[in-house]
Amino acid sequence: QVQLQGSGPGLVKPSETLSLTCTVSGGSIISYYWSWIRQPPGKGLEWIGYISYSGSTSYNPSLKSRVTISVDTSKNQFSLKLSSVTAADTAVYYCARDRDGGNLFDPWGQGNLVTVSS
Amino acid sequence: QSVLTQPPSVSAAPGQKVTISCSGSSSNIGNNYVSWYQQLPRTAPKLLIYENNKRPSGIPDRFSGSTSGTSATLGITGLQTGDEADYYCETWDNSLSAGVFGGGTKLTVL
Secondary structure, X not given: XXXXXXXOOOEEOOOOXXXXXXXXXXXXXXXXXXXXXXXXXXXXXXXXXXXXXXXXXXXXXXXXOOEEEEEEOOOOEEEEEEOOOOHHHOEEEEEEEEOOOOOOEEEEOOOEEEEEOO | OXXXXXXXXXXXXXXXXXXXXXXXXXXXXXXXXXXXXEEOOOOXXXXXXXXXXXXXXXXOOOEXXXXXXXXXXXXXXXXXXXXXXXXXXXXXXXXXXXXXXXXOEEEEEO
16 A cells, blocks of 8 residues: 655754655555645644646645645655745645545655754 | 634544534535545544545444535544544635645544
């Protein structure tokens, strides 16, 4: 069965760029969409954006100016970059297979806590 | 403030039934499929219901989903202490061109 594993730094300085990678195992990244979703401590879920295996993307308008999602099919990975981060970007970041383009997320990765602090 | 509105909390006794509502608009629930997710403490969310009322393999039939107009409802029967979790509804919003989640509902099994 498909499993997702996120990886990346757990601490990022304010104004710098947050970078995370999600590795897909047990299946091919080719077909489906692939999303990033975040959850600030003690708060709800927020969809960040998705990418298709062919590279087409869709981003949450509230984050669009700062977000880039890319895919590397040769490595079965997709990545998130969020620029100019502030403390408000501190959250657990989840990667997930997106079976309907912004809907139907299954399965999810384990989540990566990223703290923005100097 | 979430585009989809859920009650912050619901509670019921073991063995009882509970429903969780999710209110939206014609730009989201009214014209797109709704998914529901269960987030147990300190774990990643898990898909519970998709396409309004379908259950993934392995999800017991105690969990059900329905929609009516611009609202969706998650039902849980035969409540167990292991059902204590946060529950989120989600769908696509055509006006925002974005996936949108409800604010989440904390279920307490008394």
